[in-house]
Amino acid sequence: MPELPGAEILVQALVDLGVEVVFGYPGGAVLPIYDALFRHSAESGGRIRHILVRHEQAATHAAEGYARSTGKPGVVLVTSGPGATNAVTGITDALLDSIPMVVITGQVPTGLIGTDAFQEADTVGITRHCSKHNYLVKDPAKLGDVIHEAFHIATSGRPGPVVVDIPKDVQVATARYLRPGPIQHKTYRPQVKADRSAIEALVDMLAAAERPILYTGGGVINSGPAASQLLRELQRITGAPVTSTLMGLGAFPASHPAFLGMLGMHGTYEANHAMNQADLVVALGSRFDDRVTGRLDAFSPSSRKVHVDIDRSSINKTVRIDLPIVADVGHAMEDAIRIWKSRQHPKPDLTDWWQRIEGWRAKRGLDFPEGGAAIMPQRAVRALHAATAHRSPIITTEVGQHQMWAAQHFGFEAPNKWLTSGGLGTMGYGLPAAIGAQLGNPGALVIDIAGEASIQMNIQELATATQYRLPVKVFILNNEYMGMVRQWQELTYESRYSESYSDSLPDFVKLAEAYGWKGIRIDARDELEDGIDAMLGHDGPVMVDCRVSKLANCFPMIPSGAAHTEMILWANEVSGTMDDEAKALV
Amino acid sequence: MHIKEEKAERHTLAVLVDNEPGILARIAGLFTARGYNIESLTVSEITEDKAVSRITIVTSAAPPVMEQIIAQLERLVPVHKVTDLTVLGPHVERELALVKVAGTGDHRIEALRLAEVYRGRVLDATTSSFVFEVTGGRDKIDKFIELMKEVGLVEVARTGIVAIARGREAA
Numbered sequence: 001m002p003e004l005p006g007a008e009i010l011v012q013a014l015v016d017l018g019v020e021v022v023f024g025y026p027g028g029a030v031l032p033i034y035d036a037l038f039r040h041s042a043e044s045g046g047r048i049r050h051i052l053v054r055h056e057q058a059a060t061h062a063a064e065g066y067a068r069s070t071g072k073p074g075v076v077l078v079t080s081g082p083g084a085t086n087a088v089t090g091i092t093d094a095l096l097d098s099i100p101m102v103v104i105t106g107q108v109p110t111g112l113i114g115t116d117a118f119q120e121a122d123t124v125g126i127t128r129h130c131s132k133h134n135y136l137v138k139d140p141a142k143l144g145d146v147i148h149e150a151f152h153i154a155t156s157g158r159p160g161p162v163v164v165d166i167p168k169d170v171q172v173a174t175a176r177y178l179r180p181g182p183i184q185h186k187t188y189r190p191q192v193k194a195d196r197s198a199i200e201a202l203v204d205m206l207a208a209a210e211r212p213i214l215y216t217g218g219g220v221i222n223s224g225p226a227a228s229q230l231l232r233e234l235q236r237i238t239g240a241p242v243t244s245t246l247m248g249l250g251a252f253p254a255s256h257p258a259f260l261g262m263l264g265m266h267g268t269y270e271a272n273h274a275m276n277q278a279d280l281v282v283a284l285g286s287r288f289d290d291r292v293t294g295r296l297d298a299f300s301p302s303s304r305k306v307h308v309d310i311d312r313s314s315i316n317k318t319v320r321i322d323l324p325i326v327a328d329v330g331h332a333m334e335d336a337i338r339i340w341k342s343r344q345h346p347k348p349d350l351t352d353w354w355q356r357i358e359g360w361r362a363k364r365g366l367d368f369p370e371g372g373a374a375i376m377p378q379r380a381v382r383a384l385h386a387a388t389a390h391r392s393p394i395i396t397t398e399v400g401q402h403q404m405w406a407a408q409h410f411g412f413e414a415p416n417k418w419l420t421s422g423g424l425g426t427m428g429y430g431l432p433a434a435i436g437a438q439l440g441n442p443g444a445l446v447i448d449i450a451g452e453a454s455i456q457m458n459i460q461e462l463a464t465a466t467q468y469r470l471p472v473k474v475f476i477l478n479n480e481y482m483g484m485v486r487q488w489q490e491l492t493y494e495s496r497y498s499e500s501y502s503d504s505l506p507d508f509v510k511l512a513e514a515y516g517w518k519g520i521r522i523d524a525r526d527e528l529e530d531g532i533d534a535m536l537g538h539d540g541p542v543m544v545d546c547r548v549s550k551l552a553n554c555f556p557m558i559p560s561g562a563a564h565t566e567m568i569l570w571a572n573e574v575s576g577t578m579d580d581e582a583k584a585l586v
Numbered sequence: 587m588h589i590k591e592e593k594a595e596r597h598t599l600a601v602l603v604d605n606e607p608g609i610l611a612r613i614a615g616l617f618t619a620r621g622y623n624i625e626s627l628t629v630s631e632i633t634e635d636k637a638v639s640r641i642t643i644v645t646s647a648a649p650p651v652m653e654q655i656i657a658q659l660e661r662l663v664p665v666h667k668v669t670d671l672t673v674l675g676p677h678v679e680r681e682l683a684l685v686k687v688a689g690t691g692d693h694r695i696e697a698l699r700l701a702e703v704y705r706g707r708v709l710d711a712t713t714s715s716f717v718f719e720v721t722g723g724r725d726k727i728d729k730f731i732e733l734m735k736e737v738g739l740v741e742v743a744r745t746g747i748v749a750i751a752r753g754r755e756a757a
Binding site: 124125128129132133136153185186187188311312313315316317320580581584 | 587604607608611612615616619650653654657658660661663664665666
């Protein structure tokens with residue numbers, strides 16, 4: 001068997017792993033890999049397609065969008081030093097949102113490591129705590145195995161980003177490459193199947209509960225499409241209401257009568273009150289994030305809690321759990337459904353519980369005041385939903401008010417259609433994520449619901465969409481403010497709007513046109529539907545600058561440090577001040 | 587507003603890890619990144635092929651945090667096993683200290699006498715100094731060093747705690 005240069009070993013390993021798309025940006029320390037990619041596509045027709053982004057951060061978010069919408073790992077290739085450090089935000093984002101991703105970084109040659117060489121950064125040191133695992137490969141003979149292991153770790157258990165740092169001399173030096181068989185890692189063995197006794201206990205608790213609630217998260221989506229079907233079946237046989245985290249939206253259909261909507265800080269009145277009053281909370285692939293729980297000592301005070309999670313460290317992290325179940329959530333639900341059916345449990349009578357829930361629903365907490373010519377941002381999201389729902393679009397977002405309005409008002413019926421930066425809250429995520437999603441789903445309608453501030457954080461990616469003829473749509477809810485910052489300043493600092501005004505905004509229509517996009521401006525309520533139709537009618541990329549009500553706030557809201565029952569539903573409930581304990585919370 | 591601290595308990599953990607580059611930084615960094623305490627950390631290879639290292643960590647944390655520390659350590663890819671020796675039951679802990687004292691006359695005689703009481707060994711002697719080797723539990727060494735301060739303590743080097751469970755079973 002002939003020896004291959006490290007760069008070719010890498011490309012061959014990626015081919016063997018079924019990689020179809022790599023998001024990257026070339027540079028000095030990855031030139032051998034880029035040459036191997038060039039020859040790969042020239043000589044063998046190349047099944048790997050390289051997508052040239054305009055900034056390395058965008059490569060990571062595009063890989064996340066690709067991964068979240070397809071279920072396959074996202075792959076990133078960047079150079080050493082600034083290439084790697086620019087990727088750090090996206091790597092951290094993927095860690096917090098459990099997105100499978102493999103990031104290949106170039107490194108200065110082994111002999112220069114530690115000498116402050118040109119474009120040298122301690123990539124493994126910097127990414128050690130923002131990746132699921134990382135490697136510095138110093139021997140080309142180990143490179144093939146490391147790449148295969150990196151994909152195994154990124155995609156199994158709780159998915160996450162894995163970084164492989166490859167010095168330039170290792171890309172040039174030669175070694176043999178043998179495609180490894182199935183990986184049996186000596187230490188890394190995620191527990192996929194739950195203990196039967198734990199599942200039996202879960203079934204007992206579900207059968208006995210008077211006020212149960214299923215609290216589902218991104219883990220259901222990571223478990224694969226089958227898990228979303230199993231969730232529907234589990235709900236059908238138990239009759240329990242379902243609420244979801246931000247990351248879990250779409251795992252359970254928004255239009256289903258048992259769906260209470262999102263819970264937490266900007267969740268629905270009924271979801272938060274049901275969590276507060278439940279006697280049994282079954283957490284399925286969710287992690288009791290601080291956006292969800294609100295004040296911990298007042299969180300669901302009278303319930304017993306079951307937590308199904310593939311990551312043991314998620315269990316008992318912030319909330320005490322009565323029944324921990326370490327398992328893949330899909331497997332656990334499948335086992336629970338089988339045991340429930342084999343015992344022939346009747347569907348519990350939850351009439352009283354549902355009556356109380358309907359009482360909370362009657363508050364209609366997502367309603368918003370409307371009148372005049374100004375477009376309420378919630379109305380814009382609903383209009384977008386009405387015009388596109390039949391096409392089952394993939395929606396990405398940036399971070400802020402528009403993100404919460406999209407989560408509240410755009411109903412998601414299926415998994416892998418909602419891509420948002422939940423854990424890290426990364427402004428600038430949405431446009432590159434939409435590009436990645438469009439590449440993974442060529443025929444799909446992909447829309448980035450954006451804010452005018454966030455969109456500018458990775459605006460350069462308009463060129464990437466143009467280059468690859470990706471018909472992504474960007475729908476900007478433009479209120480000329482970093483709206484969520486302004487909202488908090490209104491709530492906490494008596495409306496002292498310190499640096500939250502989006503001054504000197506570009507003309508987004510002209511900007512779009514400068515990049516070869518179509519630009520559309522929507523100024524008034526009576527232009528909304530036509531503007532959306534014009535966006536959908538154009539078969540290329542479109543940026544819509546939708547001017548919305550400038551001072552609209554995102555309600556309902558649980559103020560920081562408050563309990564689920566202390567929701568603000570309307571703007572007139574805002575006092576404008578908070579005590580220091582609340583001010584210190586994020 | 588003031589920042590509150592929770593009541594902590596002291597635990598000794600034995601962590602078996604793959605002996606790969608960066609593993610110590612991974613473990614130590616986990617503690618700093620998540621705000622856990624390290625009172626002492628020792629590491630050494632323990633297998634003939636040098637493939638596996640044993641890290642002994644003494645940490646203090648409130649019980650729920652302690653559970654998190656173990657779960658977070660187990661989540662690291664190169665970690666084979668984490669054992670909480672404090673929870674497991676009876677175990678022995680030892681630390682070695684090298685203690686340098688300088689002085690003449692009565693101080694010098696007293697230092698030597700105290701070292702004998704503490705079963706210290708003299709590793710180096712000059713006419714005006716000693717280097718003692720003392721092993722024992724943390725309290726014993728603390729006490730010995732405290733006494734040496736009165737008779738001319740110059741410098742201390744300590745290994746940190748190593749620990750192992752009592753009885754015939756491996757932890």
